[in-house]
Amino acid sequence: MNNDAIRQQAYSLAQVPQDQIQKLTMIRGLMRAVPWEHIDPPGLWEQFTEWLSDTVETAVDVVQEAFNTMVNTLSSVANAVMNVINGIASRVITAIATGLETVFS
Secondary structure, three states, rough: OOOOOOOEEEOOOOOOOHHHHOOOOOOOOOHHHOOOOOOOOOOOOHHHHHHHHHHHHHHHHHHHHHHHHHHHHHHHHHHHHHHHHHHHHHHHHHHHHHHHHHHHH
């Protein structure tokens, strides 16, 4: 404990139990009294593996979407071809039926 020039108490020291340190708040002048632990930044290897994982996941998603688009396109084309073939078959059946009616009437 120190006294300043007019004999007022300037600083005081209080022991804080280890389990109470987390409960301290940011008070001007108190920051230097709280032990500070340096936290290492994330390593480059972890950042690279995370980036690589995200890139591979994105590439897989793009390939899957391209495959789904191709399958949907081929399905639509196959449906259109089947509709055309059904239309042609319908005309042929109608023509045959009309021709038979003409022959037997």
